[in-house]
Amino acid sequence: MSDNYTKIVQQNLHKLYTKLPPDLERNLPGHRNGQEFMFNAFGEKCTITPRAITLGDANYPAIHGILISLYALNATPEICLLSPFKSFREFPDSMPYVGAFTTHTEQLLEPHVPDIRKSAALITRYFNGEDVPVQGGGDFAFTLFPLPKIALCYIFYEADEDFPASVKCLFSNNANRFLPIDGLADVGEYTSKKIVDLICDVNSPS
Structure with missing residues (x-):
């Protein structure tokens, strides 16, 4: 460090x-x-x-x-409430960080959506996650646990003839009870960066 x-x-x-x-x-x-x-x-x-x-x-x-x-x-006796998942901007005091969150957590993954789909099982296993029913659209989704009481639900939209690939990252409902809002933004960013690292490792020549 x-x-x-x-x-x-x-x-x-x-x-x-x-x-x-x-x-x-x-x-x-x-x-x-x-x-x-x-x-x-x-x-x-x-x-x-x-x-x-x-x-x-x-x-x-x-x-x-x-x-x-x-x-x-910030550890408390509260349990992690998964649903309804919240977008980052729904948390109080998140507005100064929304732009960076969108860029570094969601848009970072957009070029990698096909590879993420191929490696979804590996990614969910690595983060003690699980496949989830797609919430509000999307072609596939999973929930990851970068920290025991903070869950991230990633929803992926694959590219088609009309639209490029896109990604949404939602948080467990009470994630802001366990970290300050700027910390939550960083959790999203570094989870997404690790996803990229994992798929790059899978795709690198042996």
Whole structure:
């Protein structure tokens, strides 16, 4: 991570562990081993400790550490309410981030729709997701869980003779209860980037 991101993560961890919630394991939800908390995040095994956050076995985008630490700080007993799914713009205070969300979460995937369809099973398995009935149109859809209580429903429209391919990304109904709104925008962006990485790995020459 960059120094600035590392400092932010350390500040968040200090705040979390200074007054560690007794029910954090249940609220994430995750598994506790002493002062370590383990759960799946962004498709990888995640471990939170007083000093650091680890994600999988390799380096990961710096923003992930901030998002995971914020998710832990915002953990509540509320359950994830999947439906009715909400568009990003339906959440309060989302307007400053709508343009970037559209570009970096939805439009980013549009050139890859055919490959995403071919790899849908891989993508849903990676994110502990599931196929879902298409909501309000679309040619195919799935729901992913980048964080245990935050679900993203992606709806894909394939290109035809009249329209290019397009993508909608919807959030579980109460996703804003578990992260600030700018954090939700980043969750969408980095989930979509990981989808692109997965299909590029599948399509790369062996």
